[in-house]
Amino acid sequence: MRGRLVCPFCGHGEEPTPQPEPCPSCGVPLRYELPPSKAGWRGRVGRGVWRYRAFLPAVEPVSLGEGGTPLIPSRWLGPELGVRLHFKWEGANPSGSFKDRGASVLVSVLAALGVRRVADDSSGNAGAALAAYAARAGLGATLFVPAHASGKKLAQIRAYGAQLVSVPGPRPQATAAAKRACREDPELAYASHNESPYFETGLRTLAYELVEDLGGEPPDHVLVPLGGGGLYLGLVQGFRELMGLGFLPLLPRVHAVQAEACAPIARAWQRGLELPEPVRPERTIAEGVCIPLPPRGRELLAGLRETGGVALAVPEEEIEAAWRELPTREGVYIEPTSAVAVAGLKRLSAMGVINPGERVVVVLTGTGLKHPLSDV
Ligand SMILES: [Zn+2]
Known part of the structure; x- marks a missing residue:
């Protein structure tokens, strides 16, 4: 896959991997960078997120027609x-x-890198978006949600076939549980809407x-x-x-x-x-x-x-x-x-x-x- 993962502060760079760690010096999530080109911009075609394919990782899109919004x-x-x-x-x-824009690119990259199962912590729009694109790509999805979460977004996540794991305590506990599960199970990739480049x-x-x-x-x-x-x-x-x-x-x-x-x-x-x-x-x-x-x-x-x-x-x-x-x-x-x-x-x-x-x-x-x- 073309492009690099780069620290926005110190310039530390790495090759793209499914679950990049934060910058070893600065502790911040890395940013995906691809040298954008004028030719890439002029060559845009179609509509929606993948219209800008020259600015995105070179992978097969997992798409539901996201982007191109009014x-x-x-x-x-x-x-x-x-x-x-x-x-x-x-x-x-x-x-x-809007989370569909991120989920489409993230799931496309993870599928291209051979990931078969993904996890995130969200009981809201990000969870629904990840569950939708995972379903589209044929990947398993597990969403860690606070035990007090309820409502139509959970029903939507469930409808896409994602597994819901209820985590007691405040919201950060769900993040910690998702990270722990991904550390303990190397087959499960942390597909974080807050941290993934x-x-x-x-x-x-x-x-x-x-x-x-x-x-x-x-x-x-x-x-x-x-x-x-x-x-x-x-x-x-x-x-x-x-x-x-x-x-x-x-x-x-x-x-x-x-x-x-x-x-x-x-x-x-x-x-x-x-x-x-x-x-x-x-x-x-x-x-x-x-x-x-x-x-x-x-x-x-x-x-x-x-x-x-x-x-x-x-x-x-x-x-x-x-x-x-x-x-x-x-x-x-x-x-x-x-x-x-x-x-x-x-x-x-x-x-x-x-x-x-x-x-x-x-x-x-x-x-x-x-x-x-x-x-x-
Ligand atoms: Zn850094």
Whole structure:
């Protein structure tokens, strides 16, 4: 397989393996790097994630038609704030979230490297995406989930034929159990949506699509909800690659929005830290962004500095208000986690970080069908 795994901080490099360890010096997850070429960009063909095949690992795609999602002009919020706003509608992906982009590339790589069984810790969209692509590739999948997890996402994971292992205790216990199981069983690969370089590689396609969809006039600002941060890092790396090739004049400001109930990156950013400190999470309806200590925290804070992005935290009442408004006023039925970014846009607009006339994209990460309004 072409490409290398590289530490984003010290440059340590390795050949691609199914389960790469973090950098031996820095302790951070490695990044997949392939020297992108202008010819590769010009040779893109088809639609969706694998349209950008020249920027992805050279493997046989395991695909369900992920990516190529709608970019929807805002009818209400954009005019109200005076900004040129588009929503990137990631709920239109095959399993209902942006995680399909990462899962497609990750499962394709693991299958090509001979892996037959995969594991991850997720009771949410990432678990559903991994289970879907594992099923598609004929791989076994085991998802370690907190014992308190419930609802439609678990039913979806089960429907794809994945095995669910219930882990007592708080969320980090499920991560520890998944890692332990993979250490004890060499046939079981840890296919982590938070740590695998291949997963993040698939998420870069979102940046490529935005640049294409906006006809070479890139957004001034992009807002994403932030939990583990893969989406954030994928977007920044994708923009970085296109800028390096001369297809993008400068990096958009990529802003990270967290729920106040669990906001380690926003707190670290406000204090000017280079590393986040763990927080004790409180309850939030935006369960997809509740990660008390993101494994790529150092890289996230560096990405914020590099793009001029702001990390901010929004309170529950603003998340819930945005969640209710989007379907009513824009016709888009989002999950509560997506509403975090919408609430963040209102705040950044009020703060004068985002100004009238600017081009803004808010990534709506997943469908509301798995988390209906009636459930709250
Ligand atoms: Zn390093």
